[in-house]
Every structure is written in C-alpha cells, then in structure tokens.
Amino acid sequence: MDNTRIVxxxxxxxxxxxAALDGGKFAPSLVLSKQVWPSRPRVIAVPRGDYLxxxxxxxxxxxxxxxxxxxxx
Numbered sequence: 324m325d326n327t328r329i330v331x332x333x334x335x336x337x338x339x340x341x342a343a344l345d346g347g348k349f350a351p352s353l354v355l356s357k358q359v360w361p362s363r364p365r366v367i368a369v370p371r372g373d374y375l376x377x378x379x380x381x382x383x384x385x386x387x388x389x390x391x392x393x394x395x396x
Contacts, residue, residue: 326341326377327381328340331358332388334396335358335396337385337389339351339352339385339388340381340384343377350374351369351384351387352369352384353384353388353391355392370387
C-alpha cells in the first residue's frame with residue numbers, strides 16, 4: 324500500500340510517497356509542482372536506499388525535495 328504526504332514549501336507543492344518493495348523495504352518517490360502557472364508536475368529522482376518503514380522513505384523524499392527547491396527552484 325502506498326502512503327503519501329503533500330507538503331507546500333516556498334511556492335512548490337511536494338507530493339512525497341513510499342511504495343513497498345520486496346523484503347519489507349520501501350522506495351521513496353517525489354513529485355514537485357509550482358503553485359503558480361505553469362504548474363507542470365515534475366518527477367524528481369530520489370536516491371534509493373534501505374528504508375525500513377514508509378515514514379522514513381517519505382522523510383527522505385521530503386528532505387530531497389527541500390534540497391532540490393533550494394538548489395534549482
């Protein structure tokens with residue numbers, strides 16, 4: 324089951340989620356979209372790791388999203 328958290332940060336909406344993998348691990352995913360026009364969503368690659376819970380994977384996606392916004396947003 325996928326778990327999702329939507330957060331607004333500095334003019335962007337971040338959709339952070341986690342999908343279950345084999346072996347009881349989770350893969351994070353991140354989608355960013357501007358809150359103003361053009362609000363085209365962008366899928367941002369999150370480094371893969373050994374995330375043992377959905378919450379940890381979602382936190383990793385959130386942290387990567389904040390870093391991305393600071394560097395490229």
